[in-house]
Amino acid sequence: MSRWQPDTRARLEEAALALYGERGFERTTVAEIATRAGLTERTFFRHFSDKREVLFGGNGAFNALLAKGIADAPHTGAPIDAIVAAISGLETVFAERRDLARQRYAIINAHPELRERELIKLATLATTFSEALQARGVGELAASLTAETGVTILRVSFQRWVASEDPLPTIVQSVFAELKQLIAGVSSGK
Amino acid sequence: MSRWQPDTRARLEEAALALYGERGFERTTVAEIATRAGLTERTFFRHFSDKREVLFGGNGAFNALLAKGIADAPHTGAPIDAIVAAISGLETVFAERRDLARQRYAIINAHPELRERELIKLATLATTFSEALQARGVGELAASLTAETGVTILRVSFQRWVASEDPLPTIVQSVFAELKQLIAGVSSGK
DNA sequence: CATCGCAATGTCAGTAACTGACATCATCAT
DNA sequence: ATGATGATGTCAGTTACTGACATTGCGATG
Numbered sequence: 001m002s003r004w005q006p007d008t009r010a011r012l013e014e015a016a017l018a019l020y021g022e023r024g025f026e027r028t029t030v031a032e033i034a035t036r037a038g039l040t041e042r043t044f045f046r047h048f049s050d051k052r053e054v055l056f057g058g059n060g061a062f063n064a065l066l067a068k069g070i071a072d073a074p075h076t077g078a079p080i081d082a083i084v085a086a087i088s089g090l091e092t093v094f095a096e097r098r099d100l101a102r103q104r105y106a107i108i109n110a111h112p113e114l115r116e117r118e119l120i121k122l123a124t125l126a127t128t129f130s131e132a133l134q135a136r137g138v139g140e141l142a143a144s145l146t147a148e149t150g151v152t153i154l155r156v157s158f159q160r161w162v163a164s165e166d167p168l169p170t171i172v173q174s175v176f177a178e179l180k181q182l183i184a185g186v187s188s189g190k
Numbered sequence: 191m192s193r194w195q196p197d198t199r200a201r202l203e204e205a206a207l208a209l210y211g212e213r214g215f216e217r218t219t220v221a222e223i224a225t226r227a228g229l230t231e232r233t234f235f236r237h238f239s240d241k242r243e244v245l246f247g248g249n250g251a252f253n254a255l256l257a258k259g260i261a262d263a264p265h266t267g268a269p270i271d272a273i274v275a276a277i278s279g280l281e282t283v284f285a286e287r288r289d290l291a292r293q294r295y296a297i298i299n300a301h302p303e304l305r306e307r308e309l310i311k312l313a314t315l316a317t318t319f320s321e322a323l324q325a326r327g328v329g330e331l332a333a334s335l336t337a338e339t340g341v342t343i344l345r346v347s348f349q350r351w352v353a354s355e356d357p358l359p360t361i362v363q364s365v366f367a368e369l370k371q372l373i374a375g376v377s378s379g380k
Numbered sequence: 381c382a383t384c385g386c387a388a389t390g391t392c393a394g395t396a397a398c399t400g401a402c403a404t405c406a407t408c409a410t
Numbered sequence: 411a412t413g414a415t416g417a418t419g420t421c422a423g424t425t426a427c428t429g430a431c432a433t434t435g436c437g438a439t440g
Contacts, residue, residue, distance in 0.1 A: 002406075
């Protein structure tokens with residue numbers, strides 16, 4: 001038996017998610033999270049750089065997964081198709097975590113500080129997208145523009161995904177279709 | 191003679207900009223800013239909700255100006271043309287503040303915390319754009335998509351504006367032209 | 381002219397996020 | 411057996427931010 005309980009990081013994440021949900025983000029202290037996980041405040045800060053980051057820990061793996069999805073996508077269509085394929089590919093990982101995602105989503109949306117953090121994570125995701133596209137030979141300008149569009153698609157799709165029970169690929173396809181229509185010039189003015 | 195020196199808010203902004211520039215954002219305390227402005231820390235927090243907000247104070251007026259610009263734009267072209275016109279219209283206000291803008295820009299870019307704040311300001315600007323377009327009869331989906339594109343144009347244009355000496359309208363026009371070309375299908379792949 | 385209320389600031393005490401320095405001690409390689 | 415290691419604990423300190431209350435010119439009101 002080891003000296004400490006395992007999965008320290010995961011325990012902190014669980015405790016934080018639970019407390020943020022029960023009392024709200026601002027009214028839970030880091031000390032409370034740590035205690036609930038059977039640890040001390042200092043240890044919390046050894047695993048997460050700040051009180052918000054505990055909600056965004058999986059982000060690195062998430063970005064890497066999407067980057068791999070883009071790299072593995074067929075070279076048949078336009079760059080945006082590779083991104084759409086990569087996003088759809090998240091289904092295998094996310095299907096069973098929808099309830100968790102819902103909790104997280106609700107907490108983040110309720111607190112401007114957390115929305116700030118989410119926005120910067122999405123900004124870095126955009127550069128991840130852009131780099132993955134450039135690695136496939138897409139030019140820099142087109143890559144960054146496509147990347148930002150891809151982030152928009154992901155954001156809207158994810159939003160609908162947590163609010164429904166439909167599988168992710170279905171949602172992504174419909175969001176992409178809507179976007180295509182809009183860009184094609186259906187101005188939809190009154 | 192009044193009891194206190196006038197322009198408290200402006201004095202705090204100046205002091206903060208100077209100190210952030212000299213020592214960096216993290217290494218200047220709010221107490222130092224307040225002292226340089228001849229005030230106390232508590233008064234700083236009566237004027238700005240937190241240490242970052244002092245750099246974003248003019249944001250409300252900025253958004254309002256852009257909203258008015260959209261409302262006043264001619265109804266001849268597409269919705270995006272109204273946004274482009276509104277952005278170009280900023281020239282009259284910003285022409286003489288380019289050096290100030292440069293300082294601010296450098297400080298914000300050097301600190302992730304400040305970039306977070308900027309991103310959320312841009313997100314609210316996007317909703318401002320969207321609402322202004324909807325007030326002109328643009329449909330909701332088209333409005334929000336156009337708004338986000340508008341924010342992208344503003345961001346890129348502003349970035350080039352601080353790095354050059356050209357007038358804003360010229361830059362906005364060329365950025366818009368590039369974007370049009372990209373969307374029109376110049377895929378620029380290898 | 382007296383005074384009364386207000387508005388902007390000051391003062392002070394307190395909470396909580398975050399950091400640096402050092403201590404502890406099971407585990408593991410040697 | 412021993413000594414290095416790595417994850418954690420302990421503790422003191424800084425600083426962002428808040429709430430409660432005190433101060434005092436100024437302007438309105440009588």
